Amino acid sequence: MTALFQNYARRPVHLVKGQGTTVTDVNGKNYLDFISGIAVVSLGHAHPAIVKAIQTQSEQLWHVSNLFESPEQEQLASTLVENSPFDHALFCNSGAEANEAAIKLARKHTQKNVIITFEQSFHGRTFATMSATGQEKVRQGFGPLLEAFRIIPYNDKEQLEAAAGDDVAAIMLEVIQGEGGVNQIDSEFAQLITKICEEKGILLIIDEVQTGIGRTGSRYAFEQTNLKPDIMTLAKGLGGGFPIGAMLGTSALYDTFGPGTHGTTFGGNPLAVAVAQTVLDHVFQEEFLQEVNDKSDYLVEKLQAALPQDQFQVRGSGLLLGIECKEDVQPFIQQAEEAGLLVVQAGPKVIRLLPPLTVTTSEIDEAISILAPILLTEKTVSI
Incomplete structure (x- = not known):
């Protein structure tokens, strides 16, 4: 009998070490990690710059209350707003916390209660973010x-127009629904959202918890659309493996969150901030983002060459890619794990690929050499 609650369907693999894209289990077996902690380990495992940042900061200050000034938080906030259309940042510990803050800010600022979200979305597991999530299994x-x-269907323009009444405070969305199946926003749907928000004074919250910080080949996924967010949420890749979340907002929202309106004990602690600043110093370089796009193109090209396109659809952006299959993918994921490749689902029929942004082309080749034969089993091809 375990002392842990069994709220995770844990795989029977005990990982003890990681370096770059490779992780090692307790028996010494190596795996290519194309999960990255679910889009978290953006610079790979044990990146030297992150190791150094943690070591240096751990010898100075681990925690101090947010009752005191924090020049390090100011620096991180400045880096984020200088690389986005936002003006202010709030730091917390996770994506769910960032989304909670966004929901509170939107409702308090507009003095309206309704927030439009979408089917197959995922925004977290607190009561508010679970209520916002468009997946019944979570609720x-x-x-x-x-x-x-x-909650309305994603990319459904007619239902969006019907839902956007005078009681709506905000529209909340993911540009690519990672957990929901690697579903991408249609350009016409994005244009309609922008139009409705501008005409009706509705705030736009973009959840970039999974898609942000270079994951999709740009700093943020919304930059590849015409969307104009008022609020954005971040976590996962921002900390490169260390827990941190952030909510960014425009100057128009600044006065809404005054002293006492929202808070966090551990949010923006010195260790997390030091790591996040290190991640941004790497990821926000133009050369780094170009490499992500080049590797994405390479991975997509290799997948499409290896897999019949009438049976498998490859979609996504950057290094957030999904392979839609015609049957349940769980057996394929298990076989890949046994062969030394870690991947994860995005719904019952989609395999999600989330390698570190530092993955190499040779590691991509190795991953495809493992995965493609598994997918091209006699059972799959006969469908």
Whole structure:
């Protein structure tokens, strides 16, 4: 009998070490990690710059209350706003916390309660973010949820126009729904969102928890659209493996979050801030982002060459890619793990590929050499 609650369907692999894209289990077996902690380990495992940042900061200050000034937080916030259309940042510990802050900020600023979200979205597992999430499996069994979320089909222009009434405070979305199947926003749908928000004074919250910090080949996924967010949320790749979240907002929202309106004990602690600043110093370089796009093109080209396109659809952006199959992918994921490749689902029929942004082309070749034969089994080809 384990002392842990069994709320995770854990795989029977005990990983003990990581370096770059390779992780090693307790038995000494190596795996290519194309999960990256679910889009978290953006610079790979044990990146020397991150190791150094943690070591240096750990010898100075681990934690100090947010009651005191923090020049390090100011620096990190400045880096984020200088590389975005936002003006202010709030730091927390996770994507769910960042989304909670965004929901509170939007409702308090507009004095309206309804927030439009979308089917197959994922925004977190707190009561508010679970209520915002458009996946029934996440919501089941917890009794009445918050009623102020209006969940509609993704990319459905007609339903969006019908839902966007005078009671709507914000529209909240992921540009690419990672957990929901690697579903991308349509350009016409994005244009309609922009139009509705501008005409009706509705705030736009973009959840970049999984897609942000270079994951999709740009600093943020919304930069590849015409969307104009008022609020953006970050986590995962921002810390490169160390827990941190952030909410960014425009200057128009600044006065809404005054002293006492929102808070966090551990958010923006010195260790997390030091790591996040190190990640941004690497990822926000134009050369680094270009390399992500080049590796993405290479990976997509190799996948499309290896897999029949009438049976497999490759979609996504940057190094957030999905392979849609015609059947349940869990057996394929298990076989890949046994062969030394770690991948993860995005819904029952989509394999999600999330390698570190530092993955090499030779590691991509090795991953495809493992995965493609597994997918091209006799059972799959006969469909």
